[in-house]
Amino acid sequence: MTGPRGLGPLVLGIETSCDETGVGVVRGDELLADALASSVDEHARFGGVVPEVASRAHLEAMQPTVHRALADAGVTWSDVDAIAVTAGPGLAGALLVGVAAAKAYAVALGKPLYGVNHLAAHVAVDRLANGDLPEPCVALLVSGGHSSLLVVPDVTGTVEPLGQTVDDAAGEAFDKVARVLGLPFPGGPHIDRAARDGDAAAIDFPRGVVRDAPYSFTFSGLKTAVARWVEARTRAGEQVPVDDVAASFQEAVVDVLTKRAVAACRDRGIDHLVIGGGVAANSRLRALAAQRCEAAGIVLRTPPPRLCTDNGAMVAALGALMVERDVAPSPLDLPADPALALA
Amino acid sequence: MLLLALDSSTPRVTVALVDVAADATVRVLAEHADDAGNRHGELLAPAIQRVLATAGAAPTDLRAVGCGLGPGPFTGLRVGIVTAASIADGLGVPAYGVCSLDALALAHREQPGGLLVVTDARRKQVYWARYDEEGRRVDGPEVSAPDDVAAAARGHVDRVVGPGATQWSDAFAGFAIDESDPWPQANMVARLVAPRAAAQAPTEQLTPMYLRRPDARPPTSLKAVTPR
Numbered sequence: 179m180t181g182p183r184g185l186g187p188l189v190l191g192i193e194t195s196c197d198e199t200g201v202g203v204v205r206g207d208e209l210l211a212d213a214l215a216s217s218v219d220e221h222a223r224f225g226g227v228v229p230e231v232a233s234r235a236h237l238e239a240m241q242p243t244v245h246r247a248l249a250d251a252g253v254t255w256s257d258v259d260a261i262a263v264t265a266g267p268g269l270a271g272a273l274l275v276g277v278a279a280a281k282a283y284a285v286a287l288g289k290p291l292y293g294v295n296h297l298a299a300h301v302a303v304d305r306l307a308n309g310d311l312p313e314p315c316v317a318l319l320v321s322g323g324h325s326s327l328l329v330v331p332d333v334t335g336t337v338e339p340l341g342q343t344v345d346d347a348a349g350e351a352f353d354k355v356a357r358v359l360g361l362p363f364p365g366g367p368h369i370d371r372a373a374r375d376g377d378a379a380a381i382d383f384p385r386g387v388v389r390d391a392p393y394s395f396t397f398s399g400l401k402t403a404v405a406r407w408v409e410a411r412t413r414a415g416e417q418v419p420v421d422d423v424a425a426s427f428q429e430a431v432v433d434v435l436t437k438r439a440v441a442a443c444r445d446r447g448i449d450h451l452v453i454g455g456g457v458a459a460n461s462r463l464r465a466l467a468a469q470r471c472e473a474a475g476i477v478l479r480t481p482p483p484r485l486c487t488d489n490g491a492m493v494a495a496l497g498a499l500m501v502e503r504d505v506a507p508s509p510l511d512l513p514a515d516p517a518l519a520l521a
Numbered sequence: 522m523l524l525l526a527l528d529s530s531t532p533r534v535t536v537a538l539v540d541v542a543a544d545a546t547v548r549v550l551a552e553h554a555d556d557a558g559n560r561h562g563e564l565l566a567p568a569i570q571r572v573l574a575t576a577g578a579a580p581t582d583l584r585a586v587g588c589g590l591g592p593g594p595f596t597g598l599r600v601g602i603v604t605a606a607s608i609a610d611g612l613g614v615p616a617y618g619v620c621s622l623d624a625l626a627l628a629h630r631e632q633p634g635g636l637l638v639v640t641d642a643r644r645k646q647v648y649w650a651r652y653d654e655e656g657r658r659v660d661g662p663e664v665s666a667p668d669d670v671a672a673a674a675r676g677h678v679d680r681v682v683g684p685g686a687t688q689w690s691d692a693f694a695g696f697a698i699d700e701s702d703p704w705p706q707a708n709m710v711a712r713l714v715a716p717r718a719a720a721q722a723p724t725e726q727l728t729p730m731y732l733r734r735p736d737a738r739p740p741t742s743l744k745a746v747t748p749r
């Protein structure tokens with residue numbers, strides 16, 4: 179199925195797995211619109227996403243965000259070939275709002291529905307920035323909700339999880355360390371900024387290793403080490419060098435992430451690495467990944483930061499690929515699955 | 522004109538397709554209800570497709586959508602509301618909302634006397650509303666402990682209806698509990714919005730009757746969302 183002028187299917191994608199209501203419109207691998215409503219400010223004072231607050235915000239934002247996406251794309255419903263939606267993983271009540279909305283639009287408009295995996299969508303979004311997705315590729319997805327290393331032979335069907343965090347997600351560690359340092363939520367951008375003025379080698383924070391799981395991550399030990407270090411300085415009446423702590427903590431995180439990702443490429447003989455998720459917006463992660471990939475002869479694919487964080491365009495991008503590859507649409511009883519596994 | 526009505530404010534998810542005449546009288550063309558538990562999100566869209574198919578109607582034949590706004594447990598309630606709002610939006614037709622307890626009360630208007638409607642609000646509370654002899658809502662909707670609701674309603678109502686009445690039968694001992702039609706029915710939602718639909722009233726923002734603030738506790742960890 180193709181859209182007007184044979185330019186690839188026009189797909190509207192809905193994303194509500196966490197605190198961003200995202201609605202994107204793509205035509206094939208061309209990004210037409212990426213509308214976003216965020217409830218992040220409502221969660222800031224709790225230091226983390228409050229599921230019920232997020233769900234309420236999704237419901238309020240749904241129609242306005244859909245309309246903004248259609249208007250930005252300069253299309254009408256009759257141009258839309260299919261509706262795609264994040265079916266999981268994510269927060270149960272939040273996912274459900276998007277899935278129910280997508281089904282309702284699909285029924286009302288007589289369009290096919292595609293339930294997609296949020297993590298696979300983080301990989302597929304790369305095609306909007308960098309063209310045809312190389313398959314197989316290795317994908318490193320890091321955010322406040324997930325930290326995963328995947329092998330992706332076919333992003334619309336077969337995605338193999340290699341490893342993931344066994345405790346905190348990377349973005350969560352950023353949030354918690356930011357709190358320890360008195361920086362606002364969400365912590366990622368603030369730590370990134372503070373770290374630019376700090377010395378990444380100032381403090382030798384631990385790099386966590388997970389036994390018998392060479393591609394998995396653990397950040398809770400690191401987070402505790404930072405908290406202890408800061409506490410000790412505070413108790414001794416010393417000034418805490420926030421910039422150095424931020425830089426050293428950040429270095430410990432991105433060192434582990436990039437090392438494991440490059441190792442996965444090498445071990446699997448795969449020469450393309452895609453990074454995504456909110457933490458992929460981190461400037462040090464990008465720089466170190468670029469450096470290590472170059473040294474290892476791996477082509478690094480990094481979507482722009484705006485497409486790395488959760489958004490509707492990534493869902494539409496994967497949906498369009500599913501249409502192009504004749505993947506069967508989802509049934510209308512498609513569940514929202516908070517723990518949706520990769521196929 | 523064809524109107525689609527639905528309610529997901531209780532574990533019973535209910536959908537009706539009706540024809541609304543110019544004088545706002547309602548003729549039910551097809552109706553479907555499921556005991557959803559908390560599977561509202563899986564059952565509602567297929568139920569809508571089923572009632573349309575049963576009546577031989579296309580989605581584009583719809584001219585309005587009606588929806589119960591609760592009160593009810595949030596997650597299921599939101600499924601119905603976002604579904605109604607999105608269908609209306611996709612078709613460019615108006616959406617109208619009603620208090621789900623009013624829909625439940627309407628099914629019992631034939632019998633005389635004051636009426637108390639109670640549904641389950643979890644956490645040992647009920648959602649409730651009180652209606653006078655004419656069927657007008659005179660108190661509520663509110664969320665309260667069953668004993669408090671019973672104490673306040675004593676002497677004011679002749680009957681208690683709704684799933685909360687049987688669930689909290691101890692609290693409502695001494696009241697006449699009417700166990701017929703305990704769930705909201707979509708055709709009653711349709712009857713309540715029919716005058717607005719017939720008059721082609723402007724579309725409404727479908728705002729859930731939450732009656733409670735969100736639990737402002739962040740999850741201790743989001744790691745459950747990583748694949749297993």
Ligand SMILES: [Zn+2]
Binds near residue numbers: 455487
């Ligand atoms: Zn994400």
